[in-house]
Amino acid sequence: MLNDNRIRIITGHYGSGKTEFAVNYAAKLAKSGKKVALADLDVVNPYFRSREKENLLSEMGIKVIGSSIKAHAADVPAVSAEIFAPLQDESYDVVLDVGGDPVGARVLGRYYNYFKEGKYDMFFVINANRPETQEVENTIKYLKEIERVSRAKVTGLINNTHLLKSTTVEDVLKGQKLAEEVSKKLNIPIKYISVLEHVARELPSNLEGEIFPITLYMREEWML
Structure with a gap:
């Protein structure tokens, strides 16, 4: 992951687990000593937004950029202009957590000038257990x-096929098969296999993509 381009865009279908991956990705970058900014660009879905974990992420040394309206519970489609600073400041490693589907991705058009070839990566998160992305x-x-x-x-593609805490190796391998077929058709590599830590230990070592163990930062302990 340290070899990815400085600006990383995390996108995909609604409910694929983009935000959980984005938060884990930013956390791993920070733990490696990087100066990290995580921008929450989700102006579509009011649930499970990375800015809700601002206190936790700040403790990790991550700069969190969210709504220009300073109220975490406010469902207002307003992105702070603060995002321009880390996009322009090359001392930052930037993670952009984008809203689901094409509707959510539309916000990226505002920052198009920063997405030059070789300067960014856009990762598409696949969850083969979501009804709309099973084929x-x-x-x-x-x-x-x-x-x-x-x-x-x-x-790059990310296999993030899961059933939350009930995820099995079989779920991940089902998603891997789908990701491999998409990869072959579009000639886009599988970059990561995002999976809970205890499941990651049981996966075969010869899968395409880097196994990326994650913690469920976005779900409270009482949630399934």
């Missing part, structure tokens, strides 16, 4: 639409 063609349709509205190209 190759539908998954590709969502990916292509996100590319169209954002005017940016997907550079």
